[in-house]
Amino acid sequence: MDYYKRSAVSTVPNASALRIGIIGLSAGKGWAVKTHYPSILQLSSQFQLTALYDKNIQTALDTIQKLKLSNATAFPTLEGFAASTNVDMIVISIQAAYHFDVLLPLLEYSKKNPNLKYLFVEWALGRSVEEAETIYKAAADRGLQTIISLQGRKSPYIYRAKELVSQGYIGDINSIEVSANGGWYGYERPLKSPSYIYEFGNGVDLITTTFGHTIDMLQFVTSSYFSKINAMVFNNIPEQELIGDHGVRTGKKAKKTAPDHLLFQGSLINGNVPVSCHFKGGKPTKKFTKNFIIDIHGTKGDIKLEGDAGFAEISNLVLYYSGIRANDLPIANGYEVYDSSKEITEVYHLKNYNAVVGNIFRLYQSIADFHFNTKQIPNFPTQFIMQGFSFQGFPTLMDALILQRLIDNVHRSSISGVTMDVTNISNFP
Amino acid sequence: MDYYKRSAVSTVPNASALRIGIIGLSAGKGWAVKTHYPSILQLSSQFQLTALYDKNIQTALDTIQKLKLSNATAFPTLEGFAASTNVDMIVISIQAAYHFDVLLPLLEYSKKNPNLKYLFVEWALGRSVEEAETIYKAAADRGLQTIISLQGRKSPYIYRAKELVSQGYIGDINSIEVSANGGWYGYERPLKSPSYIYEFGNGVDLITTTFGHTIDMLQFVTSSYFSKINAMVFNNIPEQELIGDHGVRTGKKAKKTAPDHLLFQGSLINGNVPVSCHFKGGKPTKKFTKNFIIDIHGTKGDIKLEGDAGFAEISNLVLYYSGIRANDLPIANGYEVYDSSKEITEVYHLKNYNAVVGNIFRLYQSIADFHFNTKQIPNFPTQFIMQGFSFQGFPTLMDALILQRLIDNVHRSSISGVTMDVTNISNFP
Known part of the structure; x- marks a missing residue:
């Protein structure tokens, strides 16, 4: 197929929608309700919100009610949310400062959900390159295809x-x-x-x-x-x-x-x-x-x-x-x-063009393209790959980690006053 | 006086013009005839060309004839040119690559000319910071007020x-x-x-x-x-x-x-x-x-x-x-x-505005301002000073040397990959 153009497949998928569990969606305020929610809504044949986690369950219940998310369940514990088999994809839309503390247990608990295939995290991945490395490895070990919102x-x-x-x-x-x-x-x-x-x-x-x-x-x-x-x-x-x-x-x-x-x-x-x-x-x-x-x-x-x-x-x-x-x-x-x-x-x-929603919307489109196409590929890679500089696809936690490594070198260069050789930061073992 | 404005003094000086000996002026081609010559011509009550040096004396004689420099003498030797007492100011308009080889003997020979007060050199001062340091020191030892064409x-x-x-x-x-x-x-x-x-x-x-x-x-x-x-x-x-x-x-x-x-x-x-x-x-x-x-x-x-x-x-x-x-x-x-x-x-x-001539012309104006004003200052400084960031005056070999030091640090930084501390390069002992 021609990856440069939108595929016909994604707009009329011949399968059921990807079920999304989300952390950080609130009907009242925040980034997720302005971007993820309208994107998912506009791609309703490909995505469906089925789970919300909030340690204050009333917030999740209010959001479900206000946004009329009739297929969604509210979870008050990370463990319950992560283990729910009614979820194919988890979306994390919380402050980067909480990524590490939420994602590591989440990935561990999620082993109870064999349906989970995708993990979508907001940029930046954690607070530092060390956090980003750890999160990336945990997601890779869990065998998830990851997405990072480097939606530019x-x-x-x-x-x-x-x-x-x-x-x-x-x-x-x-x-x-x-x-x-x-x-x-x-x-x-x-x-x-x-x-x-x-x-x-x-x-x-x-x-x-x-x-x-x-x-x-x-x-x-x-x-x-x-x-x-x-x-x-x-x-x-x-x-x-x-x-x-x-x-x-x-x-x-x-x-x-x-x-x-x-x-x-x-x-x-x-x-x-x-x-x-x-x-x-x-x-x-x-x-x-x-x-x-x-x-x-x-x-x-x-x-x-x-x-x-x-x-x-x-x-x-x-x-x-x-x-x-x-x-x-x-x-x-x-x-x-x-x-x-x-x-x-x-x-x-x-x-x-509304770039705030539009670029996130296009990211969801790419995920749908990937999912509804890859289902037909017989030798689906067991090791998921990063986007790198491909036109098709979407940025992943590997792309995010490379960027965190560059940012780490920015700070190192500034502190040490040394020009840094960063030729190898995109290498993975 | 208000240095921000052009002084009345410089346009009608109450003294004879500064006598200029020049190296690098050729009627046929080059930078000097396009910039120094028209500037001097427009300030004829303040400047007068009295000496030209060219090792091929015919070139100097041709230039004198073509430009009708009726008061100028042609010199075939640097020694004779430098020793001529009919010169108050020497202008060097040759390639920077030749500065070192010309200026060091010139400054030595010029000790025979007690009237010499000013030395005007084209930027860049020499080919390197080492050459610039040596030239600057020789001019300072000779007690000349220097001018560099950082005419910007x-x-x-x-x-x-x-x-x-x-x-x-x-x-x-x-x-x-x-x-x-x-x-x-x-x-x-x-x-x-x-x-x-x-x-x-x-x-x-x-x-x-x-x-x-x-x-x-x-x-x-x-x-x-x-x-x-x-x-x-x-x-x-x-x-x-x-x-x-x-x-x-x-x-x-x-x-x-x-x-x-x-x-x-x-x-x-x-x-x-x-x-x-x-x-x-x-x-x-x-x-x-x-x-x-x-x-x-x-x-x-x-x-x-x-x-x-x-x-x-x-x-x-x-x-x-x-x-x-x-x-x-x-x-x-x-x-x-x-x-x-x-x-x-x-x-x-x-x-x-013709910036090619205009900025050099304004440099000559500043020299005239300086000269015809300083003549009336009783305690004329024995150690001439640099312009630094004063509105008045003109850039000197000290200003040029600071710039050469910065350029030297540019190359050092690029080669070593190190951010350079240049806080002290404008210091002079």
């Missing part, structure tokens, strides 16, 4: 950029510049904003989130990991002013230990391409620059991706392309002859 | 940016991004282009020229040196295709050892400001980006400098400013109250 790979703009690059529309990549503004790590913060996102080490900050998602998208587009990197992490704003509702100044301040700036530079393994990245917190200054820019310069053309926030994985973007496709120029005496009629320009923008 | 400091756009920063128009600087394209270090080069600019180690390349001038301007604007830096130097294009006249392909290739990319990141001493710089060679790709960009983000506003080439010291630029001047907002309950009427926008562009 599913952004239509990222996908299109990857197509242009892989099909030779910009020739060889020559250099790359990235600039992103993660606005909230600045001089002020809302009084009601949870403090954990301003504390370093919770798996959600400028490095893990803004940088992590962005660099994952960049590697995906270029189909290359890095060979060497240098990073400088800054916390130049150790105290933030607390702002009340309607912008009222409270006169109070709060400590910030999370970084507000990251300088990152390095070279890609493929082509030794120089890449420089500037990730800033602080006030978004949109006067003369966009808050998200990726410039990819090639020998035959350029791609520019632009967005309004340093969170491209949940942003609507614009893609600009201009260039001449490799091998499209006529050859005379062994040389390409420039022909302006071969020059192409493309501006790609989906005006009403 | 005289660009009206750089000057205006420095004014805006120093007068609080962008508050505190928060972060800086620099991107420049030194077009010619690319996949092709003109057949008739001299090969020395593609060979590493001649004091004229992407690092010395594009980076050197640009980072000097940036330090000048921010009034800060760097505390730490990391750099990665690339030569990804080791062979260039030779292009004949009218773009004819010759089918020949030539070796390139000079770098084609530099990634540079670091923090300023003042405010620990993160700075990221991307200097690329290769094909200029102006589709979606300018070939020269400096973005300075502050807590109260932003400055953007844009140009068409990665050689801002010889380019006409555009300056964009938007922000609120520090202390311009009304205060209530101890807090600034936002008032949109205080927000200012400025676009500064001199449509017909």
Whole structure:
């Protein structure tokens, strides 16, 4: 089948839907009800919510009632939830800081559910590379196919950029510049904003989130990991002013230990391409620059991706392309002859694309494609594989672990002042 | 006097003009006749060409005749030229690769000329930090006031940016991004282009020229040196295709050892400001980006400098400013109250400004200002001083040496893979 296009199979599956048990879905608030829930709802022939875990069972029962999840059961214990045979796929949509404590027992208990095939975890995978390694290994030992919400790979703009690059529309990549503004790590913060996102080490900050998602998208587009990197992490704003509702100044301040700036530079393994990245917190200054820019310069053309926030994985973007496709120029005496009629320009923008839901929705589509196709593959791999840089499929805990290793090297480089060789971080034994 | 404005003194000096002996001026071709000569000509009440050195005396005589330099004498020996008492200022406009071999004997011979006060040398000062140190020391021992052509400091756009920063128009600087394209270090080069600019180690390349001038301007604007830096130097294009006249392909290739990319990141001493710089060679790709960009983000506003080439010291630029001047907002309950009427926008562009001549011309103006003012200062300093970050004056060999030390650290960082502490490179014993 042509993996570049949506498959016909997934939209009309000839089998029963994948049964989902979810942790972190609440009808009242949060990320899951805004993203996972509408995605599952729109793919109701492929996915069905059958189990919810919440140690406060009333929360789970309320969610079932409010969202009319008529096929779902509420579980007050992790053990009961994990052991339920009415679940094919578990979705974890909780803070990264709790991943380790929840996932390890969950994976152990889940051995009682022979139907369980998939584990879907939110990025970041744990709080550190050590936690990520342990979680990854436990999931691999349990024999689950994993999914990580590095959903930027599913952004239509990222996908299109990857197509242009892989099909030779910009020739060889020559250099790359990235600039992103993660606005909230600045001089002020809302009084009601949870403090954990301003504390370093919770798996959600400028490095893990803004940088992590962005660099994952960049590697995906270029189909290359890095060979060497240098990073400088800054916390130049150790105290933030607390702002009340309607912008009222409270006169109070709060400590910030999370970084507000990251300088990152390095070279890609493929082509030794120089890449420089500037990730800033602080006030978004949109006067003369966009808050998200990726410039990819090639020998035959350029791609520019632009967005309004340093969170491209949940942003609507614009893609600009201009260039001449490799091998499209006529050859005379062994040389390409420039022909302006071969020059192409493309501006790609989906005006009403809701990237917050849309990219997660496309991730669920990929899972459905994978599941309803692989059922027909006789030699289904016993060892599940990572996505790497394939167009098809979805990012897995292996992809997440590679990214956590890169982030770990970012901090090591910043602390030690040494340029790190990261050529081998994508290797698995 | 107000050094921010042009002084009245310099335009009508009450003394005889400074007598200039020059090396490297040729009526036929080259940099000096396009820049030094018209600058001197336009300031004829302050400067007069009185001596030319060329070991081929006919070249010097031809130049005197063609340019109608009626007061100038041609010298065939460096010794005679250096000893001529009819010279107050020596201008060296030759390749940096020859600085060391010319300047050391010149300075020695010049002891026979008690009138000599000024030595003006083209950037870069020599081929390496070691040569620069030696030349600087010899000039200092000789007691000369030196001038280096880091003329970007005289660009009206750089000057205006420095004014805006120093007068609080962008508050505190928060972060800086620099991107420049030194077009010619690319996949092709003109057949008739001299090969020395593609060979590493001649004091004229992407690092010395594009980076050197640009980072000097940036330090000048921010009034800060760097505390730490990391750099990665690339030569990804080791062979260039030779292009004949009218773009004819010759089918020949030539070796390139000079770098084609530099990634540079670091923090300023003042405010620990993160700075990221991307200097690329290769094909200029102006589709979606300018070939020269400096973005300075502050807590109260932003400055953007844009140009068409990665050689801002010889380019006409555009300056964009938007922000609120520090202390311009009304205060209530101890807090600034936002008032949109205080927000200012400025676009500064001199449509017909010829930056190639103009910035050198302004450098000569500064020398005249200095000379015709200092003559009236009773306690003229016996030890001449460097410009540093003063608005007034002109960059000196001390400023050049600090820059050569930074460039040396760029190479050391790239080779060793270590982030360098450069806090002390601006110190002199």
